[in-house]
Amino acid sequence: MTALDFTLVVWAMATVAGFLGALTGLGGGVVVVPVLTLALGVDIKYAIGASLVSVIATSSGAAAAYVKEGYSNIRIGMLLEIATTLGAVLGAYLAAYTSTHIIAIIFGVVLLQSAYQSFVNGTPENGPPLQSDSLAKRLRLSSDYPLDGSRQEYGVQHVPTGFGLMFGAGALSGLLGIGSGAVKVIAMDRAMKIPFKVSTTTSNFMIGVTAAASAGVYLSRGYIDPRVAMPVMLGVLGGAVLGTKILVRARVRTLRLVFGCVILALAIEMILNGIRGKV
């Protein structure tokens, strides 16, 4: 394959991935890695390096839009970023000492979770917001978010559990070059009882910082190859911008199902290839 062909093919695929990722809320990075490794035979280390960079681009690029909505909580985000960045540095170290087969299998399992998420419908209900427990009170994590024209106050609970889960989310992000937004949302929404909308927007904010914590290690190890990262980053970013502009609300449900099927197929391929030692 010539450099021009490779760049154009990767750019086109990354654009589609970024577009669908933004539209379905599943993120684009998660399909870029399997597509690069399975369809184009790119070594998984180059793939996760390129994916990590694109994750930073979409997170930082969307930050302004999320702030405008008034949901994200900068204190919760910053506190939990201690856990995610520590985890991410650890994950990035582990990536060097883990065989590519194992990385492929773990990636496949994470994809399975993503696929599951796209099949089950929408927003889990937490019930009415709770009071903060004593630790959350001392950390001043309570805030409010817009609801039906006024502002609804909410509290935060189980900070240590959330912190631990966030460490895991960071480690996955560093190991696989993904945003691992799903684990972050689980930590905030399920464990810490933070309202869903606050969880998802704060998670989006945190993804870029988490990814940046692995970036230095990735760069020094040569995972971020300019010739691979360039079309991936430009494609995912362009696709994501397009995806957030064109909000075809009515068909998102169908899209999620189709995208979920694609992710499921990629997950199975990834796991099988990992077991057979082909990736």
Add this chain to the structure above:
Amino acid sequence: MDDRRLEGFIGNLLRVGVMLAAAIVSVGGVMYLVQHHSDTTSYRTFSIEGADVRTLPGIVRSAAHFQSEGLIQFGLLLLIATPVARVALAAAGFYLERDHLYVAVSLIVLAILVFSLMHAT
């Protein structure tokens, strides 16, 4: 300055950073394709490239010489710097609010990010 305004300011700054990074990566990318479009490429096996695309000083030097791959890496470096800047600005914002606890929290996160980037020096 309250949290919301601070975040809004930071958010816009990040967007500008990302657009600038994308522009530099695009320029480097076009240069790369003009020079290397018919090279045969294969990324099947991982091999560690030279220091001029793996270390901060190497990237800056190679970008300053308008080498295509150095320019792409420089753009990516700028991109990686956007979340780091976000944390640094948040620390400054908390300081202005006299929220010392969260100044400390932000500085811990900043220290971890700098530790990671030190690998590439």
